[in-house]
Amino acid sequence: MPQLQNLNNNSFRITFPGKPLAVRSALAQMMEQLTALDLSDHDRGNIELVLAEAMNNIVEHAYIGTPDGMVELQITPTYNGLVCHLRDEGVPMPEGKAPSGSPAPLDCDTEELPEGGFGWFLIRDLAHDLNYTRISGKNLLSFRISIGAT
Numbered sequence: 287m288p289q290l291q292n293l294n295n296n297s298f299r300i301t302f303p304g305k306p307l308a309v310r311s312a313l314a315q316m317m318e319q320l321t322a323l324d325l326s327d328h329d330r331g332n333i334e335l336v337l338a339e340a341m342n343n344i345v346e347h348a349y350i351g352t353p354d355g356m357v358e359l360q361i362t363p364t365y366n367g368l369v370c371h372l373r374d375e376g377v378p379m380p381e382g383k384a385p386s387g388s389p390a391p392l393d394c395d396t397e398e399l400p401e402g403g404f405g406w407f408l409i410r411d412l413a414h415d416l417n418y419t420r421i422s423g424k425n426l427l428s429f430r431i432s433i434g435a436t
Contacts, residue, residue, distance in 0.1 A: 288312040292319075297362040304348070304355035304374065309341045316359065323363060329433045332412050333368065336431055339405040340372055348376025348425055367414070367432040374425050384418040384427065386410075 288302035288311050298319045302312040317334055325333070341357060349355035358373040379385070385406040410416060413429035420426070 288315055293360075295362065297360055299358065299360040301356055301358045304345045304352070304357050304376065306342070306345055309338070309345055309357075312357075312359065313338055313341065316361065320361070320368075323433070325433060329431075333431050333433075336409055336412050336429070337370065339409050340370075340427060340429075343405055344372065344374045344376060344425075348374050348379075350377070352376060364430075367430045369430050370413075370428065372425075372427040375423055376425060378420045378425060379418055382418075382420060384416060 288300050288308060291299045293299055298316060300312050300316055302308040313334065316337065317330065320330070320333065337359070341359065344355075344357050355374060355376050358371075360371045362369045409429070413431055416427075416429040418425070418427050
């Protein structure tokens with residue numbers, strides 16, 4: 287079950303098992319915490335999309351074959367958006383860096399469209415200041431999501 291903490295600097299931290307249903311629950315709890323920011327529907331949608339993609343990538347790729355992995359998400363509201371930090375102890379990203387996020391090719395018949403390949407494109411399109419590092423056996427992904435921009 288996800289555990290939510292309010293931190294002293296207006297930050298929120300949630301720790302949850304690296305499982306699909308836990309991602310859903312953690313995302314719902316975090317979005318509920320963000321209601322105090324009076325976000326637009328557009329901002330809420332962007333935040334939810336980026337967080338869901340990033341957290342599901344951890345479950346699907348970093349924790350593949352690891353049933354007991356934990357994920358930590360911390361969000362700090364700032365003057366220019368939400369700064370997000372994700373930590374996990376899963377396998378590192380290929381080549382030690384976040385994927386480039388190139389869009390999947392769509393110039394094919396409908397039945398040949400790729401099943402995946404859009405997640406990192408969306409993350410990179412909607413998030414800023416993206417940084418990935420691996421330190422002491424932990425993956426650290428940070429990014430900022432703008433809010434209030436038109």
